[in-house]
Amino acid sequence: MGVIVARGRRWCGTRSVAGMDGLLLTDELVLLAYDDAGTNRLGRPHLDYGLAGAVLLELALARRVEVVDKRLVVTDPAPTGVPLLDEALATVGAGRPRKPKDWIGKLAKGLPDRVLDGLVGSGVLRRDSDRVLLVFPRTRYPSPTGAEPAVETAARRRMVDALVGDGPVDARTAALLTLTRAVGLDRKLFRELPKERVKARMTEIAAGDWASAAVKKAIEEMQAAVIVATTATAAISVTTTS
Template sequence: MTGVALAEELLLLAYDDETGKATMPRISLDLGMAAAVLIELALAGRIAFTDGNLTAVDPTPTGEPVADDVLVRIAGDSPHTPSSWVQRLRHGLRDRILGDLCSQGVVRDVDETELGFIHVHRYPVVDASVEADTRRRLADALTSGLAPDERTAALATLVAVLRMESALGLSDGAAESARHRLAEIASGAGFSGEVSLDDSVVRPSVGLVVAALAQAVDAALGPRR
């Protein structure tokens, strides 16, 4: 597995480049990054949906440290459902990924003190090229009418389920149109959560993670209006 991880792309979209602050509810972002890591592993053929649970089917490292740590954890633990893994993995994941992005020189950690004793961390962008590529791929997927590649489709699916259309910098009218197009991309890729176990190994695994994520986001934020 090469390039920028899905969870990193998701986090960069969710943080304001200049203020370095999250622009969406952090609980839904944490859930989304957990789902992104699971989707990453499914797309890489490392985990699959078996007998109601996500299980490790190939322990070979992917080369992406966060995903590989999760793979080791899944392989060494008792079986759990997609919903359970989304909840289990969300704790501490954002800080880990922010730390990795800092070490890569993509963002920087600005440690500030409020009220004289409360430490607040901001993560403004240093290297904008990574996020620029992510935004370009999503923009192409939204406007070209063509089916995007598998990873871009997965990212588009996460953006849709996490209600992140506003992070794309669109007007209200364009955001509504983007919402429908993102859902269309997710459905076309088989990632929408409406899965058939007769399909490929990857798509049920991803689809069920997406469905678990959608349920968790609805529980945290309330049903989408």
């Protein structure tokens, strides 16, 4: 597979860094979070934290970071060739070892805009700006055709096939399923599937032999970190509004 260049981002078509469509987990998560009208149905900061988790998962899948003694450590500082990932890798490597949850908030800032810029630049999405009631500015990100992008359809199919099947699941699909569950997007994506089946299969996939022990541990820790971050934000929101 070749290389896709989008607004200064270099997507390498290798399975160690990006998926078969040249998309990162961050790209897939954004596409799944936005509806066909181009509106973020996941909300923020849930999307922000989910994207931070996706960046760390990409680094784990690329064997650049691992979780050791509950701390995230850089095991290979070599650049991946993807600026978004390499900046995060440098940030994690420059600081003292921290728990994954401590990195989520630090890496989340500005991520949605960067990922959306990349998807717009590559033609997967377009940017529509207008005003609601002629006063309130609004920006939406539908696809250029108005239909679901083919790469998003492919990501959905991968996840549904994993959930309804019984066979092994590749590490990237398992990681994407983990992300959607961590931010609560799974309840929106898989409404048509039996709830108990989804829950049981998610548990089965988490326990499956689809990646190295180090990668599986990292994915589990990132999921937990995203859940902690989003839960804490929700609790603060409830407290300040009550």
